[in-house]
Every structure is written in C-alpha cells, then in structure tokens.
Amino acid sequence: MKFNVSSNDLNQGLSAVIGAVPTKATLPILETILFESEDGRLKLTATDLEISIIEYIDAEIEDEGSIAIPAKRLLETLRQLPDITVFFDVDSNQNIQFKTDKGTYKLVGEEADEFPEVPDMNEGVVLKTTTKLIQNAIGKTMFAVSTDDLRPAMMGVFFDIGSDESKFVATDGHRLVKFVNRNLTSDQPLSFIAPDKALNLVSKALDAADCELTVSDDHVQFKSGNTIVISRLINEQYPNYESVIPRDNDKELLIDKTQMLSTVKRVSVFSSTTTRQIRLQLGNDKLTIRAEDLDMSSEAKEVISCDYNEGEMEIGFNAKYLSDVLSNVDGDEAKFEFSSPNRAGIVKPVNEEDGEEMLMLVMPVMLNSYA
Numbered sequence: 152m153k154f155n156v157s158s159n160d161l162n163q164g165l166s167a168v169i170g171a172v173p174t175k176a177t178l179p180i181l182e183t184i185l186f187e188s189e190d191g192r193l194k195l196t197a198t199d200l201e202i203s204i205i206e207y208i209d210a211e212i213e214d215e216g217s218i219a220i221p222a223k224r225l226l227e228t229l230r231q232l233p234d235i236t237v238f239f240d241v242d243s244n245q246n247i248q249f250k251t252d253k254g255t256y257k258l259v260g261e262e263a264d265e266f267p268e269v270p271d272m273n274e275g276v277v278l279k280t281t282t283k284l285i286q287n288a289i290g291k292t293m294f295a296v297s298t299d300d301l302r303p304a305m306m307g308v309f310f311d312i313g314s315d316e317s318k319f320v321a322t323d324g325h326r327l328v329k330f331v332n333r334n335l336t337s338d339q340p341l342s343f344i345a346p347d348k349a350l351n352l353v354s355k356a357l358d359a360a361d362c363e364l365t366v367s368d369d370h371v372q373f374k375s376g377n378t379i380v381i382s383r384l385i386n387e388q389y390p391n392y393e394s395v396i397p398r399d400n401d402k403e404l405l406i407d408k409t410q411m412l413s414t415v416k417r418v419s420v421f422s423s424t425t426t427r428q429i430r431l432q433l434g435n436d437k438l439t440i441r442a443e444d445l446d447m448s449s450e451a452k453e454v455i456s457c458d459y460n461e462g463e464m465e466i467g468f469n470a471k472y473l474s475d476v477l478s479n480v481d482g483d484e485a486k487f488e489f490s491s492p493n494r495a496g497i498v499k500p501v502n503e504e505d506g507e508e509m510l511m512l513v514m515p516v517m518l519n520s521y522a
Contacts (some may be wrong), residue, residue, distance in 0.1 A: 152188065152216025152218055152241040153212075153213040153216075153239065153241070154188065154193060154210045154211060154212045154214075154238075155210065155211050155239065156193060156208065156211070156237055157234060157235075157236060158229050158234055158235050158236070158237050158251070159234040160208045160209060161208060161210075162232075163208070164193070164195050164206045164207075164208040165184065165195065165222070165225065165226045165229065166226070167378055168195050168197040168205070168206050168356075169222060169223075170204060170352040170355070170356070171204040171352065172197045172199065172223070176199075179261070180219060180261050180266055180267065181200070181267070182221060182222060182223070183219035183221055183222055183260065183261055183266065184222045184225070185217065185263060186217060186218050186220055186239075187217040187263065188210075188212045188216060188217070191212060192208065192210060192212075193208050193209075193210040193212070194206075196269060198266075200267060201346070201348075201349075202346075202348065202352060202380070202381070202383070203270065203379075203381045204352065204378070204379070204381075205269070205378070205379040205380075205381075206356075206377055206378055207377040216241060217263035218245060218247065218260045218263055219260050219261040219263055219266045220247060220258060220260045221258055221260070228256060232253065235253070237249050237251050241260065245261060245262060246258075247260050269381060270367075270369075270372075270381055270383075272365045272367060275365045275366050275367035275370075275372075276337065276339055276341055276365070276366045276367075277363060277365050278337055278341075278363070278364040278365075279361070279362075280335050280361075280362050280363075280364060281360060281361060281362055282357045282358075282359060282360060282375050284362070285354075285357065285362050285364075286353075286357065287332075288332060289308065289319075289350045289351075289353065289354045291319070292308045292320065292321040292328050293308065293347060293350060293354075294321075294328070294478075294479060295323055295327060296308060296321045297322065297323035297324065298323070299323070302324070303385055303387050304385060304388060304389050304390065305321075305323060305324070305389075305390065306347060306385065307321075307344040307346040307347055308320065308344070308347070309321070309342070309344050309392075310342065310343050310345060310371075311341075311342045312335060312336070312340065312341040313336065313337065313340045314338060314340065315333065315336060316331055316332065316335075317337075318330070318331050319331075319332070320389070322390070325469065325472050325513070325514050326476060326511065326514070327395065327396070327495075327512040328479070328511045329392070329396075329510045330508070330509050331508040331509075332506060333507075334506050342389075344384060344385040344387065344389055345371055345384065345385070346382060346383070346384075349371075352380055356380055357373060357376070357378055357380075358376040358378050359375045359376025359377075359378075361375065362375045369384055369386065370383055370384060371384055396495070396497070396510070397494050397495055397497065399490055400490045401461065401490060402459075402464060402490065403459070403461065403486065403488055403489075404433060404438065404458065404461075404486070404487040404488075405457060405458035405459070405485075405486055405501065406438060406455070406457040406458070406484065406485055406487070407485075408477055408483060408484060408485040409483065411438070411455065411477060411485065412474060412478060414455055415474050415477065417451065417453065418440045418442045418452070418453055419442055420451070421442045421449045421450055422442035422443070422444060422470055423443075423444045423446070424444070426469070426516065427469045427470045428467055428468075428516050429441065429442040429467065429468060429469075429470045429473070430442070430466070430467045430468075431466050431468065432464075433459055433461075433463060433464045433465070434459070434463055435459070435460050435463075436456060436459055436460060437455070437459075438454070438455050438457045438459070439452060439453070440452070440454075442470070464491075465492060466489065466492040467492070467515055467517065468496070468513055468515060472513050473513055476511045476513050479511065480499075480500045480509075481502070481503070481509070482500045482502045482503075483501075484500075484501040485498055485501065486498070486499045486500070492515060494515070495512045495513060495514050496512070496515065497512055498510075498512070498513065499511070
C-alpha cells in the first residue's frame, strides 16, 4: 500500500475515530486504526467492539491496499507536524514507513484481516434528519443518564420515534428528562436505547448538516458527511418513565433561571457534603432557599423574587441534581410545577422552539426538621 496525504487532513481524520480506540484494549488489534483505500480515498476505521467509527479523507493513492496502524503513536506524531504532505509506504510484512520533509518514521502494523469486522448496516430502518437535531437531543438528555451498571437500561438515551413526534428520554432515578421533537418522525415506529459513550462520540464526530440514522435489531448507525458512527444498542426494557411524572400539579412557580441557579450554587456550599440537601420554601411571590450542615455548624439562606401565589409549601432537593436541571433550561425563565413535598418537581423552560417540548423532573429528598 502506498499513498500520500495532508498531515492536517489525516490528523483530523484520526481525531474523529480515536474515540473508539479503547484506553485499555483486551486485544492488541483494538489499539490500531484500520487504513484502507476505497474509491480513491482513505478510509479510517476504529472500534472497541461496541462502537465503531469510520472516517473518509482525501488522499492520493498510488498503490491500493490496507493496513492496521498503531493509533496513538501515529496520532501523537502527526499532532506535532505542521500542515505538510506525509508519504506512506507499507510493505508485505506490514512494515510502515512514513516520510515528511522533517524526517522519516517507522512502525510495524497488523494485517488488515486481523481487524474486527464492523457491523453491516445495509439492512435496517433508515431515517433522514439533521445533525443539529441529533446533537440537540443528545445535549439535552445526556446529563441525566445513569452510571449504575446494575441498571443497564438507564445507561443510555431512550429514542422513541413515532409517526407524529420523537421522544428522547434519560433518567438515573433521581432526575428525568424528556425532550420531544416533532421534526423527526417515522412511518415505522422505532424505539431503542443508545449507550451514552456512543452518543458522546456522535455529538463530537458528526461533521455535516445532514444526518442519516439506520436502525437494525442490534445496532444504530449515524452517518453525516465523511463520518459514520455505529453502536451496539442496549437490548433492555426501558423503565415506564411516564408513570413517575406527576400529572395533577396545582402549584406553579415562574422564576429567573440564572438568578435561581446562582443562588442554589451559593447556598449549597453550606449544605451537608453527604446529602447536598437544600430546602425551597415557597411563599407569596418569593422563594426562600436554605441549607445547613449541622456537623460544621454552617448555614445559609437567600430570598429571591418569583411569580407564585398558590399557597405556602416547603420541599427539599439534592442541590447538584437541581443545579443540573436548571443548567439545561433554555431561555431566561424557568417554570416549576409542584403538587406536594413528597412528589417530584417538574421543571420546564417558559419559552421553547417551535416543534420542541422539554420536561425535566427532580425527585425530592426528605427534609430534616430544623426550623
């Protein structure tokens, strides 16, 4: 195999696929990136057996072929080069030599036949959408994905794509987010759980305006421009999340999101480092946020104005979970919906984009009894 390529183009291509190279590989071949010539371009493939990323880059191919090249050493070398042409020459014994006007470098690769086979996504349901929509859905839900290995179904985002709208859901049992978008639909309803690691890579790697989803029984593929990300699905039953969303919420509070978020962060400094508990006291057009740490004899209280006149109520939350939810409210104003101190609080943005709907939920914590 013989080719030459811009170091800048190759560096960008390697950076796109390196996320699928495992940090601690069970097989040495997984620490490589597969280089293949295809239709006059260079095809780069990396996989950890769960996620595969493919990137196409322009190159001048002199002799076609394929080789698996150690990923990190090659990438670290290229990162230190200016944008110059790199000439690659691979012999029949997988000896790799690449040259620039700066010097000559040698590596030993692996046979391409040893590289794991990437899932064939020629069959499956295909949906056309936009990269912006997919990145938006991922960005709005990822913060609530669980990290608990004992609940694998919750370690990803649930995609529920129907004929009228699509729902993207994530929960860790403490927080829940449901993002609805009416611009992505399918005549054939689809539902699947995509792992959080894959979605992180999708969000970073997609490089064009249009995006094509292909969903099979076991895998999902995101294709955009020169980039393809394929991930194994989490084949578990997603929890019945609708059952935990309170419906009869008779108390509504409107508040400046930024002001409340900064107040929660300040007050939470004085909360218990174990529970991170803060309490919200709802009064007539005012919200009192309090915290205390009995072990450290510290406490804090702030009062901020709001739009509320539905009767006094006190409810407790974990400060981190409440901060995460507030941080993901679009716009300047947040709307809270409550029913009672022992039922979840619902948080929504006051203003939303056309065709979108966002609902977040925070579970309350039991309050201790200081006055």
